[in-house]
Amino acid sequence: MESLVGLLQLVINGAATGCIYGxxxxxxxLIYKATEMVNFAQGEIMMLGGFAxxxxxxxxxxxxxxxxxxxxxxxxxxxxLLDAVVLRRVIGQPQFxxxxxxxxxxxxxRAGAGIAWGYDSVAFVTPFTNSIVKFGSGVVLGADNLSxxxxxxxxxxxxxxxxxxxxxxxxxxxxxxxxxxxxxxGIPVRRVFSLxxxxxxxxxxxxAILLVPVQMVDVNSGIVGFKAFAAxxxxxxxxxxxxxxxxxxxxxxxxxxxxxxxxxxxxxxxNIVLLAVLILRPQGLFGQVIRKRV
Amino acid sequence: xxxxxxxxxxxDMALTKTPLAKASYAxxxxxxxxxxxxxxxxxxxxxxxxxxxxxxxVGLMLLTGYTGLVSLGHAAFLGIGAYAHAIMLAQGxxxxxxxxxxxxxxxxxxxxxGVPTLRMSGLYLAISTxxxxxxxxxxxxKWDKLTGGFDGFPVRPPTILGMKVQGAIGTxxxxxxxxxxxxxxxxxILRAPLGRAxxxxxxxxxxxxxxxxxxxxxxxxxxxxSAGITGLAGGLYAHYVRHLAPDSxxxxxxxxxxxxxxxxxxxxxxxxxxxAVFMRLLPQAIAMVxxxxxFGLGRTPGLEPSLFGLILVLVIMFEPGGxxxxxxxxxxxxxxxxxxxxAASRRQKSxxxxxxxx
Numbered sequence: 001m002e003s004l005v006g007l008l009q010l011v012i013n014g015a016a017t018g019c020i021y022g023x024x025x026x027x028x029x030l031i032y033k034a035t036e037m038v039n040f041a042q043g044e045i046m047m048l049g050g051f052a053x054x055x056x057x058x059x060x061x062x063x064x065x066x067x068x069x070x071x072x073x074x075x076x077x078x079x080x081l082l083d084a085v086v087l088r089r090v091i092g093q094p095q096f097x098x099x100x101x102x103x104x105x106x107x108x109x110r111a112g113a114g115i116a117w118g119y120d121s122v123a124f125v126t127p128f129t130n131s132i133v134k135f136g137s138g139v140v141l142g143a144d145n146l147s148x149x150x151x152x153x154x155x156x157x158x159x160x161x162x163x164x165x166x167x168x169x170x171x172x173x174x175x176x177x178x179x180x181x182x183x184x185x186g187i188p189v190r191r192v193f194s195l196x197x198x199x200x201x202x203x204x205x206x207x208a209i210l211l212v213p214v215q216m217v218d219v220n221s222g223i224v225g226f227k228a229f230a231a232x233x234x235x236x237x238x239x240x241x242x243x244x245x246x247x248x249x250x251x252x253x254x255x256x257x258x259x260x261x262x263x264x265x266x267x268x269x270x271n272i273v274l275l276a277v278l279i280l281r282p283q284g285l286f287g288q289v290i291r292k293r294v
Numbered sequence: 295x296x297x298x299x300x301x302x303x304x305x306d307m308a309l310t311k312t313p314l315a316k317a318s319y320a321x322x323x324x325x326x327x328x329x330x331x332x333x334x335x336x337x338x339x340x341x342x343x344x345x346x347x348x349x350x351x352v353g354l355m356l357l358t359g360y361t362g363l364v365s366l367g368h369a370a371f372l373g374i375g376a377y378a379h380a381i382m383l384a385q386g387x388x389x390x391x392x393x394x395x396x397x398x399x400x401x402x403x404x405x406x407x408g409v410p411t412l413r414m415s416g417l418y419l420a421i422s423t424x425x426x427x428x429x430x431x432x433x434x435x436k437w438d439k440l441t442g443g444f445d446g447f448p449v450r451p452p453t454i455l456g457m458k459v460q461g462a463i464g465t466x467x468x469x470x471x472x473x474x475x476x477x478x479x480x481x482x483i484l485r486a487p488l489g490r491a492x493x494x495x496x497x498x499x500x501x502x503x504x505x506x507x508x509x510x511x512x513x514x515x516x517x518x519x520s521a522g523i524t525g526l527a528g529g530l531y532a533h534y535v536r537h538l539a540p541d542s543x544x545x546x547x548x549x550x551x552x553x554x555x556x557x558x559x560x561x562x563x564x565x566x567x568x569x570a571v572f573m574r575l576l577p578q579a580i581a582m583v584x585x586x587x588x589f590g591l592g593r594t595p596g597l598e599p600s601l602f603g604l605i606l607v608l609v610i611m612f613e614p615g616g617x618x619x620x621x622x623x624x625x626x627x628x629x630x631x632x633x634x635x636x637a638a639s640r641r642q643k644s645x646x647x648x649x650x651x652x
Contacts, residue, residue: 096364097610099420104606111600229421264436271425279410
C-alpha cells in the first residue's frame with residue numbers, strides 16, 4: 001500500500017512536469033503544422049513569459065490572475081511581432097536555416113532577459129504555492145502539481161473549442177493544410193500565421209506561469225524546451241493531442257527513471273526516449289503518414 | 295546571380311579554378327608554414343586552435359553546406375574524437391595510428407546515429423543530434439572510470455616518428471598538415487560521384503532519387519565522413535587544450551560549429567575557413583573592446599553567445615551566402631568595375647517549400 005501511494009505521487013509529479021513539456025511541445029506543433037518551421041526558441045519564449053509574469057505580479061504587485069493575464073497577452077504580442085518582423089522574411093529558405101535562426105534568437109533572448117531581469121532566479125507567490133490537497137487514505141498531493149494538470153486540461157479545452165468552433169480557428173486549420181487554397185478563399189494567410197505564433201507564445205507563457213510554484217524562473221529555464229522535443233517527437237510532430245500525451249509520457253518516465261535508476265539517468269531520459277522513438281517508431285504515437293499522389 | 299562561366303567539363307572537375315588561385319594557395323601555405331618562425335607563442339597557439347576549428351568546419355561543411363543536413367551535436371563528435379585519441383595515447387598507441395583511429399571511431403558513431411534518423415526529414419536529424427549530443431555529454435561526465443569524470447583527462451604530448459612534438463608550435467604544424475590533408479580529401483570527394491550525389495540531394499531530394507541516387511546510403515556516408523573529420527579535429531583539440539574537461543563539449547560548442555559554416559557561407563570550402571577565422575577572432579575582438587562598451591554591457595555574462603546569435607540571425611536574414619557570398623560579390627564588383635549592376639547579386643525570389651509531402 002505504502003509503495004503504491006508513493007508510486008501514485010511519482011506519477012502525479014511526473015504528469016505535472018509532463019504537462020509543462022506537453023504545453024511547450026504544443027507550441028512547437030502549432031507552428032510546425034502551420035508554417036513547417038520548428039521554433040527552437042520556444043523554451044526561451046516560455047522563459048520570457050515567466051519573467052513577464054514576475055514583472056506584473058511580483059514587482060508591480062498586481063493580482064495573480066490579472067497579472068498572469070497581462071503576461072500572457074504581452075508574450076502573445078511578442079510572438080506575433082517575432083513572426084511579423086523576423087520569421088516572415090526567411091520564408092523560402094531551407095528548413096535548417098530557420099532552425100539556426102531560431103537558435104540564434106534563443107541566445108539573444110537569453111542575454112536580453114539577463115540584461116533586463118538579471119541572472120538570479122526569481123519567483124512570486126501564487127495561490128498554489130506550498131499548499132497541499134489530501135485525498136482519502138493518506139494520498140497527499142501538492143496543489144501546485146494539481147494546478148498544472150488542471151490548467152493544462154482547461155487550456156486544451158479552450159484551444160480545442162477555438163480551433164473547431166471559431167471562424168479564426170477554422171481559418172487557421174485551413175491555412176495550415178493548404179496555404180495557397182486558403183489564400184484563394186480570402187484568408188489573410190500571413191496574418192493568420194503571425195496569430196499562430198502569438199497563440200504558441202501565449203501557450204508558452206501559460207506553461208511558464210503554471211510552472212512558477214514548482215520551479216523558479218531564471219535565464220536558463222528555457223532548457224526545458226529541449227525536453228519538450230522528446231514530447232513532440234513521441235507524439236508525432238504534427239499532432240496536437242500527441243504532443244500532450246507525449247509530454248505526459250516523457251514526464252512520468254523521467255520521474256520513474258529518477259527514482260528507480262542510478263543518478264545521471266534522469267537528465268538524459270527524455271533524450272533516450274527521443275532516440276528510441278526515432279529508431280522504433282519514427283512517425284510517433286499519433287503521427288499520420290502523408291503520401292503524395294503523383 | 296553570379297555564377298562562374300565554365301567552357302569545358304575538365305574545368306568543372308579541376309581542383310583549383312585558375313592558375314592564379316593555385317599560386318595564391320601555395321603562397322598562403324608557405325606563409326603559414328613560416329609564421330611560427332616570426333611570431334610569438336601566443337599567436338601560434340591561437341592559429342593552431344583556428345586550424346582545428348577549420349578542420350571541424352570543413353567536416354560540417356560537407357554535411358550542412360553540401361548535403362543540406364544540419365547537425366546540432368557535432369560537439370559530441372569532437373568530444374568522442376578527443377577522448378578516444380587521448381585514451382589511446384595513454385594506452386601507448388602511437389600518434390600516427392591513434393589519430394586516424396579516433397577519426398574512424400567517431401565516424402562509426404556518426405553512422406550509428408545517422409542511419410535511424412536519416413530516413414526522416416532533415417529536421418529529425420537536427421533534433422536527434424541535439425539529443426545525442428546531450429547524452430554523450432552526460433556519458434563523458436558520469437563514466438569516470440574511462441574519462442576521469444570532472445577531474446578531467448590529461449593528454450600525453452605525442453611522439454611522431456620518434457620526435458617529441460610539444461607545445462604550441464607542435465600543435466600548430468600537426469593541425470596545419472591535417473587541415474591541408476582534410477581540405478584535399480574533401481575537395482576530391484566533392485568532385486567524385488559521391489560529392490555530386492551529396493550536392494544533388496541538397497538541391498532536390500526528389501530529383502536526386504529519380505537519378506538513381508540512394509538517399510539513405512549517401513546521407514549516411516556523408517554523415518559518417520563529416521563525423522569522422524570532426525573526430526580528427528577532436529583528436530587535435532585534445533592536444534590544443536592538453537587537459538580534457540567533459541563539460542567543454544556542450545550544446546554551445548555544437549552551435550558554434552554550425553555557426554562557423556553558416557557565417558562563413560554554405561556550400562563553399564572557403565566559407566568553412568572564413569567562418570573559423572571569424573569564430574576565433576570574435577572573442578578576441580570582444581575581449582579588446584569589453585571595457586569600453588557603454589552601460590556596463592561589456593560585463594554581461596552572456597555577451598559572447600548572444601553576439602554569435604545576433605550575427606547568425608542577421609546573416610541568415612540578410613546575407614544567406616555568408617562571408618564567402620560577400621567576398622564573391624566584392625570580387626565580381628572589382629572585376630566588372632564600373633559596370634557592376636545591382637541585379638547581378640540580387641537574390642532570387644523564393645517561396646515556401648513544403649517538405650511535408652514526399
